Amino acid sequence: MKRNLLVDASRTAADIDALAAITEPDRPYTRRAFTPLFLEGRRYLEDRFRSAGLETRIDGSGNLIGRRAGTEPGRGTLMLGSHSDTVPEGGRFDGIAGVVAALEVARTIADRGITLSHDLEIVDFLAEEVSIFGVSCIGSRGMAGVMPPEWLGRQAGDLSLEEGLVMVGGDPSVSAARTDIRAFLELHIEQGPVLEEARLDIGVVTAIAGITRIEVIVSGRADHAGTTPMTGRLDALSAAARLVLAIERLGKELAATPGHFAATVGEFEIEPNAANVVPSRVRMLLDVRAELREDLDCFHALLAKAIEEVKRETGAAIAAPKVLSDNPATPMHSLAINALEAACHATGASHRRMASGAGHDAAFMARICPAGMVFIPCAGGRSHAPKEWADNADITLGAAVLLDAILRLDDE
Amino acid sequence: MKRNLLVDASRTAADIDALAAITEPDRPYTRRAFTPLFLEGRRYLEDRFRSAGLETRIDGSGNLIGRRAGTEPGRGTLMLGSHSDTVPEGGRFDGIAGVVAALEVARTIADRGITLSHDLEIVDFLAEEVSIFGVSCIGSRGMAGVMPPEWLGRQAGDLSLEEGLVMVGGDPSVSAARTDIRAFLELHIEQGPVLEEARLDIGVVTAIAGITRIEVIVSGRADHAGTTPMTGRLDALSAAARLVLAIERLGKELAATPGHFAATVGEFEIEPNAANVVPSRVRMLLDVRAELREDLDCFHALLAKAIEEVKRETGAAIAAPKVLSDNPATPMHSLAINALEAACHATGASHRRMASGAGHDAAFMARICPAGMVFIPCAGGRSHAPKEWADNADITLGAAVLLDAILRLDDE
């Protein structure tokens, strides 16, 4: 039996539905940052924040913040939140569930007359998803003080990111960097199938896996597909296919050892891509997620070996893999993990520890404060798609866990 | 020692160089059918045809024809030729070598006062390569009477094929179909490495392989690349990679049995092709060349088995392969093969029989008359590329073989 949770399921459901209605009508659910629909979603949220008795503002990096003052000025801020922007044709819950749960916590605190010694802030981070400017986590990078200044010059059509920040109410001339935050908690849908398959309510996140992007170019020789004997070819696609299977094999091997690991060939293009020409070149982009640095190191070494093997087997030329970006894993803070686990016990939420394979705003918040995350189950692990689904009961229970954890952190 | 060949190597070299100069200057060697450069090439050829004492005309299907009357009216026509159009950034020899060799035969016959009982015609077929109208072998299809009438409505920008035919001097209202041709011979570069590797002068073509295009669609499930465990995935790229390797294996097996066979995955596209999404769909287009129908039947059966195996191994859905086009193999006529082999012996040209893996105008001519082809070596088997190369000595020897074969056919 779950304990009396204080939070109100009808309110979280109403908020999720209200935000879902703010979408490109023929491409549900699309509410990309910096668009008029995004600003409409923000107006809804700001109104709800105010109704919860929160004082609202937009910080320099365009984050929407609702604030409730604590009883002991100077103790610092406890912060909860996530993001309300979506990918194109994304889902109703990715980011949104976390903003709504944070709002419900603030509402419950107000309704029940709960006092906190810390200030409480809830936040809708700007542009967590890859935005029209080609970059992600703009708001949380800004709050962590690590957004590269040159990003302000990035263009999306005629609009610069600098102008985009002003458009959403931010101020590029004002740093959003914070030093007063004592803890940050984020609720998010898991975006994977683990909790649903294990029939668990909550995943307490131990670390956010690193994201490494690696480009591999395979070069063969363009030949006439009709006349070139099967045995004398240098078919880049054939060599690349071997490498795809080797990468999958390595991914499975490393996933079977402790620590989250995944390796995916997400982009794959062949040249000249003509019916009657033997493929001469393949470009592939690998997405590697590693909770443990040693898994990533091991992957690099095994990938190099696999490439040598494919070169030997096929005669194709394969350039040394090029690391395009490499963000290390971010451990969540024990303070947050402990508070969240205690909250799960208190609320009766079944739970396990797990790593996040996906990147989140919490990874940037972890740079400036003890940060933690909870995952709630989502149907079939589907995400970034219109059929993404999370049960309202799980969102509400997650909000109750956040509330309980916040009360514990307030006592620290 | 090669015999006295009568033909003149300096003239073939001059023609090849002259046509190579008629190209888009910054994209050698580009002289696509229906373009101003193509018409410039045609003017050069028409001038050369006339200088060889030939009477020139353009038939209904836009083929440039040079004619020399025989001594016995009514015996019919012996025809030689190929095509002068190129693919974009194609080579100096694909098609052109055959037109120049035919011209050199006609020149030699005129110079040496050789009399033929048959009429002799040399032809530059219109648009053998895939043209701006998206279709190939327009002229030879027309001469064989098998160009689909609806093709006249095909558009390239504002131009219809009907208008294109008029532009090159053809007449869409006049059938180019012929019933008077007693034999057709075409010289072409091999476009493969076999003759060069075997150090042979000539390939006597036994058959032009069939061309079958097969579309295969592999469907998996788009999943978040970061969060979806390696073991629960339905990665369409992984399934497709297995199929690519299976197809290559089948191709090699069938190539090792008698009869030319090649199978190539020339087109390969993945969806959504996004760095952090497990690929959900792959479309591949297979190009299959079979000299023997039973090899093609066998390939279809083995492909179906390979698909079942990949489906079982991966759980991916793979639709039944869709045959987009299926042109059967075309045997060359024994009359032509025998004449060409005898000509090789007579001229001292080292030679072997071989199938053509590539399609040619001769495949359409074979529908209306005994047809034959000779291949000459080309460097490294390269074709459809600027570095395509054939030695002038080989072109000249090939022309001598054609001349000798024509004299034999004239005696039949």
Ligand SMILES: NC(=O)NCCC(=O)O
């Ligand atoms: N949570 C989430 O989907 N983040 C997007 C970046 C990534 O992890 O691929």
Ligand SMILES: NC(=O)NCCC(=O)O
């Ligand atoms: N000879 C030649 O390259 N023909 C083009 C059609 C083909 O065989 O792919």
